[in-house]
Amino acid sequence: MKFQFLTPALHGVLDYLAAGALVVLPFLLGFSGIELWLSVIGGAGLIAYSLLTDYAYGAIKLVSFDVHLLLDLSAAVAFIIAPFVLGFGFLASIYYPVMAAGVVAVVALSQRQGQVAAAVRR
Template structure:
């Protein structure tokens, strides 16, 4: 039987940095912004914040190690929830809105499959 939580904190860190690049590059590649230019800049800003939080997290790829991994996961859940609200807050529609809904679902799923610090086997 496969465990639901199979993503180690180390691999979560790799996912974080890849997600940051995707959040920075994605809106330009997808030509977001047709309903509101904020569709581009919220994503870019989020990508930069992911890098900052990742560098500050206590895991293998963190540099400053001040945010406990559990706190990092809580921030991930907050970001996923905010991504669900972005289309409403900025009146996004079409691809602009779908982009944020998809990102929210992905972040929720990544958190759901990530091992907690105490259950992680590195």
């Protein structure tokens, strides 16, 4: 069984859904200050580099999908570290690692460009 079953197109859909969640959820959870704005800026950044990614839902296609995945992982690392470094409250200290875990899962389950090309040739 292949564990990397998320196509770049499906990954793109999840990107925009996650970006929306990153922008909206901190307001619903009552975050303020850096707890709020780190998530909002992260969501806006995800929208920006998704629009620049060379996949189905990218608009300009300047960034390869593999680089996009590295940006995703970088954001996940930042979200794991932030609560400790920035002294977040209890709820935000749970929110950020949970969001990071979701990102890591999506990256781990996403097909890489070489895998997509091989699947198309079959």
